[in-house]
Amino acid sequence: MTEAVAPAVEAVAESLEARFPEAVTPDKRAGYSGYIVNPDKLIEFATAIRDEMGYDLLSSVTGVDYIADGKLEAVYHAYKTTGGPALVFKVQTPREEPVIPSLVSVFPGADFQEREAYDMYGIRFAGHPNLKRILMWEGFAGYPLRKDWKEAYFEGDLKPFDSRWPGGNFYRSEEKNPFSHNVTYPEGFDPDKWVSEEEAAQYPTVNEMELANARGFKTDKIVVNLGPQHPSTHGVFRMLVTLDGETIVDLQPVMGYLHRNHEKIGERNTFLHNMPFTDRLDYIASMSNNLGYALAVEKLLKSKVPERAEYIRILMVELTRICNHLWAIGFLLNDMGAFFTPALYAIRERELILDFFEAVAGSRMMCNYMRFGGVSRDLPEKMMRDENTLAFVNDMVFNRLPRAFDELDTYLTENEIIRTRSIGVGVLPPDQAIAYSCTGPLLRASGVSYDLRRAEPYSIYDRFDFKVCTRPNGDVYDRYLIRIDEMRESAKICQQALRDMPATGDILAGKPSYNVRVPAGESYGRVEGPKGELGFYIVSTGKNNAYRYHVRAPSFINITVLGELCKGHKVADVVVILGSIDIVLGETDR
Amino acid sequence: MYGLGVVKGLWVTLKHFVDTYTDDVQWLSKQYVDKEKMNARQSPKGKGLFTVQYPDEKLPAAERFRFIPFLLYEEKNGKQEDLCTSCGICAKVCPPQCIWIVRTDDPVTKRPIPAPKEFYIDTDICMNCGYCAEYCPFDAIKMDHDFELASYDRTTAHVYDKAKLSKPVSYYAGIRPTDYAAEEKARAAEEAKKAAKKATASAAKKDAPAAPAKSE
Numbered sequence: 001m002t003e004a005v006a007p008a009v010e011a012v013a014e015s016l017e018a019r020f021p022e023a024v025t026p027d028k029r030a031g032y033s034g035y036i037v038n039p040d041k042l043i044e045f046a047t048a049i050r051d052e053m054g055y056d057l058l059s060s061v062t063g064v065d066y067i068a069d070g071k072l073e074a075v076y077h078a079y080k081t082t083g084g085p086a087l088v089f090k091v092q093t094p095r096e097e098p099v100i101p102s103l104v105s106v107f108p109g110a111d112f113q114e115r116e117a118y119d120m121y122g123i124r125f126a127g128h129p130n131l132k133r134i135l136m137w138e139g140f141a142g143y144p145l146r147k148d149w150k151e152a153y154f155e156g157d158l159k160p161f162d163s164r165w166p167g168g169n170f171y172r173s174e175e176k177n178p179f180s181h182n183v184t185y186p187e188g189f190d191p192d193k194w195v196s197e198e199e200a201a202q203y204p205t206v207n208e209m210e211l212a213n214a215r216g217f218k219t220d221k222i223v224v225n226l227g228p229q230h231p232s233t234h235g236v237f238r239m240l241v242t243l244d245g246e247t248i249v250d251l252q253p254v255m256g257y258l259h260r261n262h263e264k265i266g267e268r269n270t271f272l273h274n275m276p277f278t279d280r281l282d283y284i285a286s287m288s289n290n291l292g293y294a295l296a297v298e299k300l301l302k303s304k305v306p307e308r309a310e311y312i313r314i315l316m317v318e319l320t321r322i323c324n325h326l327w328a329i330g331f332l333l334n335d336m337g338a339f340f341t342p343a344l345y346a347i348r349e350r351e352l353i354l355d356f357f358e359a360v361a362g363s364r365m366m367c368n369y370m371r372f373g374g375v376s377r378d379l380p381e382k383m384m385r386d387e388n389t390l391a392f393v394n395d396m397v398f399n400r401l402p403r404a405f406d407e408l409d410t411y412l413t414e415n416e417i418i419r420t421r422s423i424g425v426g427v428l429p430p431d432q433a434i435a436y437s438c439t440g441p442l443l444r445a446s447g448v449s450y451d452l453r454r455a456e457p458y459s460i461y462d463r464f465d466f467k468v469c470t471r472p473n474g475d476v477y478d479r480y481l482i483r484i485d486e487m488r489e490s491a492k493i494c495q496q497a498l499r500d501m502p503a504t505g506d507i508l509a510g511k512p513s514y515n516v517r518v519p520a521g522e523s524y525g526r527v528e529g530p531k532g533e534l535g536f537y538i539v540s541t542g543k544n545n546a547y548r549y550h551v552r553a554p555s556f557i558n559i560t561v562l563g564e565l566c567k568g569h570k571v572a573d574v575v576v577i578l579g580s581i582d583i584v585l586g587e588t589d590r
Numbered sequence: 591m592y593g594l595g596v597v598k599g600l601w602v603t604l605k606h607f608v609d610t611y612t613d614d615v616q617w618l619s620k621q622y623v624d625k626e627k628m629n630a631r632q633s634p635k636g637k638g639l640f641t642v643q644y645p646d647e648k649l650p651a652a653e654r655f656r657f658i659p660f661l662l663y664e665e666k667n668g669k670q671e672d673l674c675t676s677c678g679i680c681a682k683v684c685p686p687q688c689i690w691i692v693r694t695d696d697p698v699t700k701r702p703i704p705a706p707k708e709f710y711i712d713t714d715i716c717m718n719c720g721y722c723a724e725y726c727p728f729d730a731i732k733m734d735h736d737f738e739l740a741s742y743d744r745t746t747a748h749v750y751d752k753a754k755l756s757k758p759v760s761y762y763a764g765i766r767p768t769d770y771a772a773e774e775k776a777r778a779a780e781e782a783k784k785a786a787k788k789a790t791a792s793a794a795k796k797d798a799p800a801a802p803a804k805s806e
Contacts, residue, residue, distance in 0.1 A: 165682065274685070361654070376724065382653075382654065418595075557798060
């Protein structure tokens with residue numbers, strides 16, 4: 001498939017360069033690919049690739065700080081929803097005055113991602129409708145992902161730190177004064193007296209109401225905060241809802257409560273160090289996070305994964321998808337008010353899968369199982385209760401899980417209450433889904449048959465026989481149904497993987513090494529995670545730490561469309577719509 | 591008929607409800623006390639109650655289950671002999687950097703001695719990734735199974751020093767029999783290889799002076 005598409009990309013390249021002479025130049029740095037676009041022509045360029053070349057899905061927008069060159073770079077990855085490799089383009093801007101035109105007018109899905117790049121790098125996207133910090137709070141000083149920014153308790157630029165060995169006399173970071181030179185306030189800032197203008201501006205209707213009341217009107221618009229600790233929000237997440245009666249007029253997601261600057265941590269870590277940190281992104285689906293990261297690094301290392309390891313990986317990742325969808329369905333039903341009976345029926349099956357993960361990887365959720373060039377350990381012979389591992393997993397995949405899906409189907413699908421609550425609620429038309437960069441079940445429930453396992457097969461997915469499920473309506477009910485469909489397909493893939501897996505063989509290419517040196521260059525590894533396209537953008541300078549490490553988090557990008565989906569619905573529907581998008585805050589906030 | 595979907599759903603719930611009782615009848619309620627029957631309850635074939643009453647009932651941990659590292663020592667002549675050589679690989683490979691090692695220096699020559707003087711692990715920071723055990727070349731640090739660590743004071747109780755971390759090899763062999771057997775086998779093979787090498791080397795040495803003797 002990739003071979004067939006390659007000439008097409010070259011043809012695109014030629015036409016692009018011909019069309020934008022001097023404005024579009026190929027990126028000639030060693031190990032890099034794609035184009036460098038002149039900021040003046042960016043919008044024109046983006047419109048051209050979308051309308052004329054079919055790159056309709058702007059998957060990832062991020063920044064990189066090339067401090068030695070004095071430049072900030074915005075990196076864009078665009079894809080065709082018909083499949084094929086990425087069109088990568090970059091825009092460079094000076095560090096002192098970083099301004100780049102915003103692409104929100106062309107790709108609305110760039111909205112949150114551009115805000116994130118602004119938040120982390122200070123790149124100002126001219127023309128962005130709502131350019132505010134998104135993960136950090138308003139009033140935060142500095143841009144955390146810039147290379148010259150240092151966090152509180154800063155110890156060193158790169159791990160491992162020298163203080164640990166050989167003279168590792170323990171001390172706590174807290175013992176150091178937290179108000180030392182690592183923590184600074186901006187000039188003239190007094191935390192006690194400060195009130196964020198932006199925060200106040202988020203409540204326009206409150207002011208409107210005061211104004212209207214002063215004029216003698218009676219108005220019923222009101223601002224309600226759902227969250228940050230609301231049972232419906234699946235974690236610490238806030239929805240700022242403007243209501244007219246009970247109808248949603250406007251909804252703005254507010255996030256960042258779980259932000260720990262995962263990407264900065266990733267840039268301090270060595271490549272290997274970072275693997276267990278990826279577990280903590282989408283903690284429901286750690287295996288698939290592992291795979292995405294491993295693929296990105298393996299692209300640079302050019303390592304060849306042994307056959308048996310490939311099959312084990314697929315088995316694990318598909319079981320993870322089942323886990324995730326069971327979880328998603330269970331908690332969607334919770335949001336609808338079917339309190340915990342469906343959720344517990346669903347996660348009971350998940351429990352068996354987690355038992356299997358525990359026996360193989362050593363942990364139920366934070367698996368840390370994949371390594372560069374394979375997996376960490378082979379399947380054990382016996383599980384924790386002395387049962388044969390293969391017998392257990394075969395029994396589970398061939399009998400138990402398909403039966404459980406059927407039961408879940410009988411249990412829920414025709415339930416009239418569920419149907420009334422979900423059919424026609426939160427409808428996402430296909431063109432809007434693509435424009436907003438939605439991926440995963442959310443996109444496929446809108447009838448767009450886009451699945452990376454088919455669109456750009458990675459690992460050994462080209463060997464498996466499975467269907468890319470789609471549903472036509474794009475409402476909450478379809479998003480529920482598609483998860484049931486996908487679980488069935490995943491079980492099929494697991495069955496094939498178990499059938500075809502070589503009985504013995506290597507599970508890791510080369511010798512295990514803790515000091516992985518990665519050749520210089522950039523790479524973008526992406527997998528069809530359970531929630532959508534999970535991408536890892538890595539820039540290496542040839543050392544054992546990543547220079548830039550970015551996660552294209554599906555939960556984060558899928559909620560860009562949340563506001564649009566909820567408009568015109570009732571408060572109770574908001575809860576259900578959010579549940580149907582299926583987010584995990586560990587990944588959203590990173 | 592409207593409402594049939596709800597009824598069908600309720601039928602599933604009822605089936606689950608009844609299943610717990612048929613399970614009880616089948617096992618005569620022994621699945622709550624008998625270990626083997628409890629295992630059957632938790633297997634892919636289990637139909638009845640799936641939950642366990644922690645802490646009265648406890649699920650067995652998988653052999654590979656990992657939680658907080660510990661240091662291994664061998665009992666030799668009534669003395670504890672650490673396997674750790676304080677090479678520092680675990681401290682370097684630790685992702686959250688929670689391992690702190692003080693290397694022993696010879697008091698006279700100031701040269702490093704392959705043994706740790708101090709060894710700290712901040713268990714609040716440890717993320718249980720298992721890298722230290724995975725990459726230790728001496729099998730001197732391993733992941734534990736003991737997960738019940740709650741305590742009243744985190745600032746003092748959660749930083750483990752060498753005394754608290756050290757556990758005998760027999761403990762390790764007990765919680766991870768398969769891994770231990772595999773490592774023993776690998777070590778024995780290594781020893782045999784070394785011995786064979788030594789034997790060939792000494793044989794070559796014997797041959798070496800003999801060869802010129804022959805030529806003379």
